[in-house]
Amino acid sequence: MQLTKPVHPSLSGLLRHRELRAFNCLLLFVLVSIGIKPILQLNHQLKDALFQDDKISITGTVLDKATDTPIPFASVSVVGREQHVQSNGKGYFTLLLRPEDRRHSLRISSLGYVSREYKVEALLDKAGSGGVSLFLELKHRSLKEVEVTAKAQKWKAQRVGYHIDEGTSFHYRFTPSGTAYTVTAGQEIGTRIRVKRKQAVLQSVSFGLAGSGNAAVKVGVKLYSIKDNLPYQNLLHKPAIISIEPHHTGWITVDLEKHNITVEGDFALVVEWLSETTRLNSGSLMTFATTPKGQVTYYRAAGAEPWRIRKSTLLDVKSIGMYATLLYQR
DSSP: OOOOOOOOHHHHHHHHHHHHHHHHHHHHHHHHHHOHHHHHHHHHHHHHHHHTTOOEEEEEEEEETTTOOBOTTOEEEETTOSOEEEOOTTSEEEEEEOGGGGGSEEEEEOTTEEOEEEEHHHHHHHOBTTBEEEEEEEOOOOOTTOSOOOOOOOEEEEEEEESTTOSOSOEEEEOOOOOOOOSOOOEEEEEEEOOOSSOEEEEEEEEEESOOTTSOEEEEEEEEEEETTEEEEEOOSSOOEEEEOSSOOEEEEEEOGGGOOEEOSOEEEEEEEOOSSOOOOTTTBOEESSOOTTOOEEEESSTTSOOEESOSTTOOSSEEOEEEEEEEEO
16 A cells, blocks of 8 residues: 655645745736736626616706706607607606616707707716706897897796696607608597687697507507587697607607697697507506596597497406697687
């Protein structure tokens, strides 16, 4: 039988130390051979991949720079993207961002104010628990060589409808494409908007979206005159179509200012579900358990079918959220 001579503890530690030094030298040689830059690039790529899962949002308030008062219904968007959000009646907004939006700018705009852009990265750095304050200046128009000045028209915005901004703080603002569509006419659902004054300019319409699902949703906005308490004739001369990205939930506002629509009396605000992959159902729009006084809800399965007043099996709930923003001259 062959006996192995035991190794002294101090000698064993020395051997392990030499092995570790040899391994470090080998590792350094490999890094120098292939270049450290690819390793650093891989590290940045790993960070970017991890960052893709982060959810980023900016909350804040749009304010008048001169008076420090909130600006309601201001448009907030990332430059270069079609998606917008709209501040609420107190100027407050929440905007969801993608990681790559950090390198872009936010554009803030409102009727009668000078639009302004803010760097997203800077806003995220200084955002506190109460959000950021974004300021706009009023437009000042000077008339050259004119001695007599006319008094500028003043407009007052009023939102008319049901469940206004209830259910969620998320707002998205869209500008319709205005192009003709070739898809089959879809399901239509809407409500009666009651105009208390004689004449108003229609600025925008809004409806609550419970969820757009896994695919983009195409929605058409229609305005109908009222006859015998039912929608009658479409008041829009050209289509107002928007495309909503997947997984969107919140208030959808469609800007109709360029359509130059003047309304006199009540009208029906209707959304047409043009998606070819999903059907309009009780989970598509934001719904509420109670029906406000005076609300009338219309529905029809296709354009050629007669209108019904909340008698379809689609409407298992009592009320949907829709409203219009009207401009009245003071």
